[in-house]
Amino acid sequence: MSMDRREFIKVAGLSALLGVGGKGAFELLRPGELDAFEGQAPENVPAATPKIRWAITIDVRKTDNSVVQKCRGVCDYLHNVPHFDNPKDEVKWIWGDTYEHAFADGANEYMDSSLADLPFLLLCNHCDHPPCVRVCPTKATFRRPDGIVAMDYHRCIGCRFCMAACPFGSRSFNWRDPRDGLKDRKLNPEFPTRMRGVVEKCNLCVERIDKGLIPACVETCPDVLAFGNLADPNSNVRQILRTRTSLRRKIELGTEPSVFYLV
Amino acid sequence: MYDANKIIPGLVIFVGLMTFPIWAGMGKAEPVPKPKIDTPVIKEMAEKHCVESKNYMADYHMQMLITWRDKALRDGKRIYVSSSGQKYNVSLQNTCMKCHSNKKEFCDKCHNYVGVKPYCWDCHIEPIEPKGNVL
Numbered sequence: 099m100s101m102d103r104r105e106f107i108k109v110a111g112l113s114a115l116l117g118v119g120g121k122g123a124f125e126l127l128r129p130g131e132l133d134a135f136e137g138q139a140p141e142n143v144p145a146a147t148p149k150i151r152w153a154i155t156i157d158v159r160k161t162d163n164s165v166v167q168k169c170r171g172v173c174d175y176l177h178n179v180p181h182f183d184n185p186k187d188e189v190k191w192i193w194g195d196t197y198e199h200a201f202a203d204g205a206n207e208y209m210d211s212s213l214a215d216l217p218f219l220l221l222c223n224h225c226d227h228p229p230c231v232r233v234c235p236t237k238a239t240f241r242r243p244d245g246i247v248a249m250d251y252h253r254c255i256g257c258r259f260c261m262a263a264c265p266f267g268s269r270s271f272n273w274r275d276p277r278d279g280l281k282d283r284k285l286n287p288e289f290p291t292r293m294r295g296v297v298e299k300c301n302l303c304v305e306r307i308d309k310g311l312i313p314a315c316v317e318t319c320p321d322v323l324a325f326g327n328l329a330d331p332n333s334n335v336r337q338i339l340r341t342r343t344s345l346r347r348k349i350e351l352g353t354e355p356s357v358f359y360l361v
Numbered sequence: 362m363y364d365a366n367k368i369i370p371g372l373v374i375f376v377g378l379m380t381f382p383i384w385a386g387m388g389k390a391e392p393v394p395k396p397k398i399d400t401p402v403i404k405e406m407a408e409k410h411c412v413e414s415k416n417y418m419a420d421y422h423m424q425m426l427i428t429w430r431d432k433a434l435r436d437g438k439r440i441y442v443s444s445s446g447q448k449y450n451v452s453l454q455n456t457c458m459k460c461h462s463n464k465k466e467f468c469d470k471c472h473n474y475v476g477v478k479p480y481c482w483d484c485h486i487e488p489i490e491p492k493g494n495v496l
Contacts, residue, residue: 288452289454289486293484305439308437
Protein backbone atom coordinates (compact mmCIF):
# COMPACT_ATOMS: atom_id res chain seq x y z
CA MET A 99 0.00 0.00 0.00
CA SER A 100 1.33 3.37 -0.87
CA MET A 101 0.36 6.59 0.81
CA ASP A 102 1.27 10.05 -0.36
CA ARG A 103 2.21 12.90 1.90
CA ARG A 104 -1.22 14.50 1.76
CA GLU A 105 -2.99 11.23 2.69
CA PHE A 106 -0.60 10.62 5.58
CA ILE A 107 -1.17 14.09 7.11
CA LYS A 108 -4.94 13.61 6.84
CA VAL A 109 -4.87 10.30 8.69
CA ALA A 110 -2.42 11.56 11.29
CA GLY A 111 -4.51 14.67 11.98
CA LEU A 112 -7.70 12.64 12.27
CA SER A 113 -6.05 10.20 14.66
CA ALA A 114 -4.76 13.04 16.83
CA LEU A 115 -8.23 14.59 16.96
CA LEU A 116 -9.78 11.25 17.89
CA GLY A 117 -7.20 10.70 20.59
CA VAL A 118 -7.85 14.08 22.20
CA GLY A 119 -11.60 13.62 21.83
CA GLY A 120 -11.39 10.14 23.32
CA LYS A 121 -9.61 11.32 26.44
CA GLY A 122 -11.95 14.31 26.73
CA ALA A 123 -15.04 12.14 26.39
CA PHE A 124 -13.73 9.76 29.03
CA GLU A 125 -13.08 12.60 31.47
CA LEU A 126 -16.60 13.95 30.86
CA LEU A 127 -18.36 10.65 31.51
CA ARG A 128 -16.15 9.10 34.16
CA PRO A 129 -14.17 11.88 35.81
CA GLY A 130 -11.03 10.76 37.58
CA GLU A 131 -11.18 7.22 36.24
CA LEU A 132 -8.08 7.62 34.16
CA ASP A 133 -5.86 8.96 36.92
CA ALA A 134 -3.06 6.68 37.96
CA PHE A 135 -3.01 5.47 41.52
CA GLU A 136 -0.30 7.41 43.27
CA GLY A 137 0.03 5.32 46.37
CA GLN A 138 -2.00 7.60 48.63
CA ALA A 139 -5.07 6.33 50.39
CA PRO A 140 -8.26 8.04 49.19
CA GLU A 141 -9.09 10.95 51.47
CA ASN A 142 -12.74 10.10 52.01
CA VAL A 143 -11.90 6.75 53.62
CA PRO A 144 -11.03 7.29 57.29
CA ALA A 145 -7.94 5.42 58.39
CA ALA A 146 -9.15 2.73 60.74
CA THR A 147 -7.49 3.10 64.12
CA PRO A 148 -6.13 -0.28 65.10
CA LYS A 149 -7.43 -1.84 68.29
CA ILE A 150 -4.20 -3.69 68.86
CA ARG A 151 -0.69 -2.44 68.34
CA TRP A 152 1.79 -4.80 69.96
CA ALA A 153 4.96 -3.31 71.39
CA ILE A 154 7.90 -4.31 73.56
CA THR A 155 9.71 -2.18 76.11
CA ILE A 156 13.25 -3.11 77.17
CA ASP A 157 14.67 -1.77 80.40
CA VAL A 158 18.23 -0.99 79.42
CA ARG A 159 19.43 -0.46 83.00
CA LYS A 160 18.47 -4.00 83.92
CA THR A 161 19.87 -5.62 80.78
CA ASP A 162 23.08 -7.54 81.24
CA ASN A 163 24.85 -10.29 79.37
CA SER A 164 22.94 -13.02 81.17
CA VAL A 165 19.64 -11.47 80.08
CA VAL A 166 20.84 -11.37 76.50
CA GLN A 167 21.99 -14.98 76.76
CA LYS A 168 18.72 -16.15 78.24
CA CYS A 169 16.51 -14.34 75.72
CA ARG A 170 18.60 -15.47 72.81
CA GLY A 171 18.71 -19.02 74.09
CA VAL A 172 14.98 -19.40 74.47
CA CYS A 173 14.22 -17.66 71.17
CA ASP A 174 16.76 -19.70 69.23
CA TYR A 175 15.38 -22.92 70.67
CA LEU A 176 11.72 -22.08 70.13
CA HIS A 177 12.22 -20.92 66.56
CA ASN A 178 14.96 -23.36 65.56
CA VAL A 179 17.35 -20.54 64.74
CA PRO A 180 20.57 -22.07 63.37
CA HIS A 181 24.03 -21.24 64.71
CA PHE A 182 27.01 -20.87 62.41
CA ASP A 183 30.56 -20.00 63.41
CA ASN A 184 31.18 -17.76 60.44
CA PRO A 185 29.66 -14.32 61.23
CA LYS A 186 28.74 -13.92 57.57
CA ASP A 187 26.33 -16.85 57.89
CA GLU A 188 24.92 -15.74 61.23
CA VAL A 189 21.14 -15.86 61.67
CA LYS A 190 19.79 -13.51 64.32
CA TRP A 191 16.29 -13.08 65.72
CA ILE A 192 17.21 -11.41 68.99
CA TRP A 193 20.75 -10.48 69.94
CA GLY A 194 22.85 -8.14 72.02
CA ASP A 195 25.03 -5.27 70.88
CA THR A 196 26.62 -2.12 72.30
CA TYR A 197 24.98 1.29 72.64
CA GLU A 198 27.30 2.63 70.00
CA HIS A 199 26.05 0.11 67.47
CA ALA A 200 22.41 0.20 68.51
CA PHE A 201 22.19 4.01 68.56
CA ALA A 202 24.93 5.02 66.17
CA ASP A 203 23.43 8.51 65.83
CA GLY A 204 23.31 9.17 69.56
CA ALA A 205 26.69 7.92 70.73
CA ASN A 206 29.34 10.32 71.88
CA GLU A 207 32.72 9.81 73.43
CA TYR A 208 31.88 11.55 76.73
CA MET A 209 29.01 9.30 77.61
CA ASP A 210 28.72 7.72 81.01
CA SER A 211 30.09 4.23 80.83
CA SER A 212 27.13 2.95 82.87
CA LEU A 213 25.04 3.28 79.74
CA ALA A 214 27.68 2.98 77.04
CA ASP A 215 28.90 -0.39 78.29
CA LEU A 216 25.49 -1.99 78.66
CA PRO A 217 24.42 -4.58 76.16
CA PHE A 218 21.33 -3.63 74.20
CA LEU A 219 18.84 -6.30 73.26
CA LEU A 220 18.14 -5.88 69.56
CA LEU A 221 15.36 -7.46 67.57
CA CYS A 222 13.00 -6.65 64.72
CA ASN A 223 11.35 -3.33 65.55
CA HIS A 224 7.99 -4.27 63.98
CA CYS A 225 7.75 -0.79 62.50
CA ASP A 226 4.55 1.07 61.75
CA HIS A 227 5.93 1.88 58.31
CA PRO A 228 8.14 -1.10 57.61
CA PRO A 229 10.43 -0.49 54.63
CA CYS A 230 10.99 -4.23 54.30
CA VAL A 231 7.30 -4.71 53.53
CA ARG A 232 7.35 -1.94 50.94
CA VAL A 233 10.16 -3.46 48.96
CA CYS A 234 9.17 -7.13 49.12
CA PRO A 235 8.28 -8.13 45.55
CA THR A 236 6.27 -11.21 46.56
CA LYS A 237 4.53 -9.91 49.69
CA ALA A 238 6.34 -12.63 51.60
CA THR A 239 6.78 -10.13 54.38
CA PHE A 240 3.70 -8.23 55.42
CA ARG A 241 2.29 -6.21 58.28
CA ARG A 242 -0.53 -7.77 60.25
CA PRO A 243 -3.37 -5.56 61.53
CA ASP A 244 -1.95 -5.89 65.05
CA GLY A 245 1.32 -4.34 63.90
CA ILE A 246 3.47 -7.45 63.70
CA VAL A 247 5.69 -7.55 60.66
CA ALA A 248 5.39 -11.21 59.80
CA MET A 249 6.98 -13.40 57.17
CA ASP A 250 5.57 -16.09 54.96
CA TYR A 251 8.61 -18.23 54.20
CA HIS A 252 6.66 -20.14 51.57
CA ARG A 253 6.67 -17.01 49.44
CA CYS A 254 10.17 -15.72 50.05
CA ILE A 255 12.33 -15.91 46.93
CA GLY A 256 15.50 -14.79 48.71
CA CYS A 257 16.00 -11.54 46.77
CA ARG A 258 17.19 -9.81 49.97
CA PHE A 259 15.57 -6.48 49.08
CA CYS A 260 14.17 -6.45 52.63
CA MET A 261 17.65 -6.82 54.07
CA ALA A 262 18.79 -3.81 52.09
CA ALA A 263 15.69 -1.88 53.15
CA CYS A 264 15.76 -2.67 56.87
CA PRO A 265 17.73 0.06 58.67
CA PHE A 266 18.13 -2.06 61.78
CA GLY A 267 19.89 -5.12 60.42
CA SER A 268 17.11 -7.27 61.81
CA ARG A 269 17.03 -9.67 58.91
CA SER A 270 19.30 -12.58 58.18
CA PHE A 271 19.74 -14.56 55.02
CA ASN A 272 20.13 -18.31 55.06
CA TRP A 273 23.29 -18.63 53.04
CA ARG A 274 23.60 -22.21 54.20
CA ASP A 275 21.09 -24.93 54.87
CA PRO A 276 19.79 -23.96 58.32
CA ARG A 277 19.59 -27.61 59.29
CA ASP A 278 23.40 -27.76 59.15
CA GLY A 279 23.40 -25.12 61.87
CA LEU A 280 20.94 -27.08 63.96
CA LYS A 281 22.86 -30.33 64.13
CA ASP A 282 23.50 -31.76 67.60
CA ARG A 283 20.90 -29.43 69.00
CA LYS A 284 17.50 -30.11 70.46
CA LEU A 285 14.92 -29.01 67.95
CA ASN A 286 11.58 -27.54 68.84
CA PRO A 287 9.26 -30.02 67.12
CA GLU A 288 6.38 -27.52 67.15
CA PHE A 289 8.02 -24.92 64.92
CA PRO A 290 9.45 -25.35 61.43
CA THR A 291 12.97 -24.54 60.38
CA ARG A 292 13.67 -22.52 57.28
CA MET A 293 15.34 -23.59 54.07
CA ARG A 294 18.44 -22.32 52.34
CA GLY A 295 17.84 -19.14 50.37
CA VAL A 296 15.18 -17.42 52.44
CA VAL A 297 15.42 -14.40 54.70
CA GLU A 298 14.28 -14.72 58.28
CA LYS A 299 13.75 -12.50 61.30
CA CYS A 300 11.98 -12.13 64.63
CA ASN A 301 8.24 -12.71 64.31
CA LEU A 302 7.39 -11.35 67.79
CA CYS A 303 6.32 -14.92 68.60
CA VAL A 304 3.27 -14.56 66.43
CA GLU A 305 2.52 -18.27 66.87
CA ARG A 306 2.34 -17.70 70.64
CA ILE A 307 0.40 -14.43 70.44
CA ASP A 308 -2.26 -16.14 68.33
CA LYS A 309 -2.63 -18.63 71.17
CA GLY A 310 -2.90 -15.88 73.77
CA LEU A 311 0.66 -16.19 75.08
CA ILE A 312 3.26 -13.43 75.29
CA PRO A 313 6.54 -13.47 73.37
CA ALA A 314 9.07 -15.93 74.75
CA CYS A 315 11.76 -13.31 75.45
CA VAL A 316 9.31 -11.28 77.56
CA GLU A 317 8.22 -14.40 79.38
CA THR A 318 11.83 -15.36 80.10
CA CYS A 319 12.92 -11.96 81.42
CA PRO A 320 9.78 -10.28 82.76
CA ASP A 321 11.80 -7.82 84.87
CA VAL A 322 13.56 -6.43 81.83
CA LEU A 323 11.06 -6.70 79.03
CA ALA A 324 7.39 -5.86 78.87
CA PHE A 325 4.94 -6.66 76.15
CA GLY A 326 1.63 -4.92 75.62
CA ASN A 327 -0.83 -3.07 73.48
CA LEU A 328 0.16 0.46 72.47
CA ALA A 329 -3.33 1.21 71.20
CA ASP A 330 -4.81 0.80 74.67
CA PRO A 331 -4.05 3.91 76.80
CA ASN A 332 -4.26 1.86 80.02
CA SER A 333 -2.03 -0.99 78.93
CA ASN A 334 1.14 -1.90 80.80
CA VAL A 335 3.44 -0.60 78.08
CA ARG A 336 1.62 2.73 77.89
CA GLN A 337 1.94 3.11 81.65
CA ILE A 338 5.64 2.30 81.51
CA LEU A 339 6.17 4.75 78.67
CA ARG A 340 4.39 7.48 80.63
CA THR A 341 6.72 7.12 83.61
CA ARG A 342 10.04 6.29 81.95
CA THR A 343 12.20 8.03 79.37
CA SER A 344 12.38 5.90 76.29
CA LEU A 345 14.46 5.73 73.15
CA ARG A 346 13.67 4.14 69.83
CA ARG A 347 16.19 3.30 67.18
CA LYS A 348 16.64 5.64 64.20
CA ILE A 349 13.34 7.49 64.61
CA GLU A 350 14.56 10.09 62.11
CA LEU A 351 13.87 7.56 59.36
CA GLY A 352 10.16 7.63 60.16
CA THR A 353 9.63 3.89 60.31
CA GLU A 354 8.06 4.25 63.79
CA PRO A 355 9.60 1.28 65.60
CA SER A 356 7.55 -0.39 68.31
CA VAL A 357 10.48 -1.51 70.45
CA PHE A 358 11.17 1.02 73.19
CA TYR A 359 14.41 1.21 75.17
CA LEU A 360 13.88 2.56 78.69
CA VAL A 361 16.93 4.49 79.91
CA MET B 362 24.17 -46.47 2.51
CA TYR B 363 27.74 -46.79 3.73
CA ASP B 364 28.40 -48.93 6.80
CA ALA B 365 24.83 -50.20 6.89
CA ASN B 366 26.05 -53.35 8.62
CA LYS B 367 27.13 -51.21 11.57
CA ILE B 368 24.48 -48.48 11.54
CA ILE B 369 21.37 -50.65 11.40
CA PRO B 370 22.32 -53.02 14.26
CA GLY B 371 23.46 -49.91 16.18
CA LEU B 372 20.09 -48.28 15.66
CA VAL B 373 18.28 -51.44 16.73
CA ILE B 374 20.34 -51.63 19.92
CA PHE B 375 19.84 -47.91 20.60
CA VAL B 376 16.05 -48.05 20.17
CA GLY B 377 15.91 -51.19 22.28
CA LEU B 378 17.82 -49.55 25.10
CA MET B 379 15.81 -46.32 24.95
CA THR B 380 12.49 -48.12 25.11
CA PHE B 381 13.65 -50.53 27.79
CA PRO B 382 11.54 -48.93 30.58
CA ILE B 383 8.42 -49.20 28.41
CA TRP B 384 8.61 -52.86 27.40
CA ALA B 385 10.18 -54.03 30.67
CA GLY B 386 7.27 -52.65 32.67
CA MET B 387 4.60 -53.66 30.21
CA GLY B 388 1.65 -55.48 31.70
CA LYS B 389 2.99 -55.08 35.19
CA ALA B 390 1.09 -52.64 37.36
CA GLU B 391 2.57 -51.33 40.58
CA PRO B 392 -0.02 -52.04 43.30
CA VAL B 393 -1.78 -48.94 44.55
CA PRO B 394 -0.29 -48.16 47.94
CA LYS B 395 -2.46 -48.08 51.02
CA PRO B 396 -1.30 -45.47 53.49
CA LYS B 397 -0.93 -46.95 56.95
CA ILE B 398 -2.74 -45.41 59.87
CA ASP B 399 -1.42 -47.69 62.61
CA THR B 400 0.31 -44.98 64.65
CA PRO B 401 0.06 -45.03 68.45
CA VAL B 402 -2.14 -41.93 68.56
CA ILE B 403 -4.61 -43.24 65.99
CA LYS B 404 -4.69 -46.69 67.63
CA GLU B 405 -5.80 -45.09 70.88
CA MET B 406 -8.66 -43.19 69.27
CA ALA B 407 -12.04 -44.71 70.14
CA GLU B 408 -13.58 -43.50 66.91
CA LYS B 409 -11.05 -43.16 64.15
CA HIS B 410 -11.65 -39.90 62.32
CA CYS B 411 -9.55 -37.25 60.64
CA VAL B 412 -10.29 -33.53 60.42
CA GLU B 413 -12.71 -34.28 57.59
CA SER B 414 -13.96 -37.53 56.07
CA LYS B 415 -11.45 -40.02 54.72
CA ASN B 416 -12.51 -39.54 51.11
CA TYR B 417 -12.43 -35.77 51.38
CA MET B 418 -8.97 -35.86 52.89
CA ALA B 419 -7.69 -38.23 50.21
CA ASP B 420 -9.00 -35.97 47.45
CA TYR B 421 -8.47 -32.51 48.88
CA HIS B 422 -5.74 -32.61 51.55
CA MET B 423 -3.44 -30.53 49.35
CA GLN B 424 -5.97 -27.75 48.90
CA MET B 425 -6.77 -27.92 52.59
CA LEU B 426 -3.12 -27.61 53.56
CA ILE B 427 -2.65 -24.59 51.30
CA THR B 428 -5.76 -22.94 52.77
CA TRP B 429 -4.60 -23.74 56.29
CA ARG B 430 -1.21 -22.27 55.53
CA ASP B 431 -2.62 -19.00 54.24
CA LYS B 432 -5.28 -18.71 56.94
CA ALA B 433 -2.85 -19.31 59.79
CA LEU B 434 0.10 -17.40 58.48
CA ARG B 435 -1.44 -14.46 56.71
CA ASP B 436 -4.78 -14.00 58.50
CA GLY B 437 -3.78 -15.32 61.92
CA LYS B 438 -6.78 -17.66 61.96
CA ARG B 439 -5.37 -20.73 63.62
CA ILE B 440 -8.60 -22.55 64.49
CA TYR B 441 -10.28 -24.73 61.88
CA VAL B 442 -13.89 -25.69 62.37
CA SER B 443 -14.57 -28.96 60.61
CA SER B 444 -17.84 -29.87 58.92
CA SER B 445 -18.75 -31.86 62.03
CA GLY B 446 -18.32 -28.72 64.12
CA GLN B 447 -15.15 -29.83 65.87
CA LYS B 448 -12.33 -27.31 66.32
CA TYR B 449 -8.76 -28.03 65.31
CA ASN B 450 -5.50 -26.16 65.67
CA VAL B 451 -4.36 -25.20 62.16
CA SER B 452 -0.88 -26.70 62.00
CA LEU B 453 0.86 -29.28 59.87
CA GLN B 454 3.45 -30.16 62.49
CA ASN B 455 1.21 -29.92 65.54
CA THR B 456 -2.09 -31.27 64.25
CA CYS B 457 -1.65 -33.47 61.16
CA MET B 458 1.62 -35.08 62.13
CA LYS B 459 0.65 -35.64 65.76
CA CYS B 460 -1.69 -38.39 64.57
CA HIS B 461 0.06 -39.30 61.33
CA SER B 462 3.47 -39.66 62.92
CA ASN B 463 4.45 -42.27 60.32
CA LYS B 464 5.45 -39.94 57.49
CA LYS B 465 7.27 -42.66 55.53
CA GLU B 466 4.30 -45.01 55.56
CA PHE B 467 1.61 -42.38 55.31
CA CYS B 468 2.79 -39.42 53.22
CA ASP B 469 5.71 -40.74 51.24
CA LYS B 470 4.13 -43.97 50.02
CA CYS B 471 1.44 -42.31 47.92
CA HIS B 472 3.55 -39.33 46.97
CA ASN B 473 6.24 -41.63 45.61
CA TYR B 474 3.63 -43.71 43.78
CA VAL B 475 2.17 -40.71 41.97
CA GLY B 476 5.57 -39.08 41.58
CA VAL B 477 4.95 -35.83 43.42
CA LYS B 478 7.55 -34.22 45.62
CA PRO B 479 5.92 -31.81 48.04
CA TYR B 480 8.52 -29.50 49.59
CA CYS B 481 6.84 -29.38 53.01
CA TRP B 482 9.76 -31.07 54.70
CA ASP B 483 12.39 -28.65 53.48
CA CYS B 484 11.32 -26.55 56.44
CA HIS B 485 8.72 -28.39 58.49
CA ILE B 486 10.18 -30.91 60.87
CA GLU B 487 8.99 -34.41 60.25
CA PRO B 488 7.94 -36.42 63.28
CA ILE B 489 10.70 -38.52 64.76
CA GLU B 490 9.94 -42.13 64.03
CA PRO B 491 11.18 -44.88 66.32
CA LYS B 492 13.61 -46.34 63.78
CA GLY B 493 16.24 -43.63 63.89
CA ASN B 494 14.57 -41.23 61.52
CA VAL B 495 16.55 -38.14 62.40
CA LEU B 496 17.22 -34.98 60.48
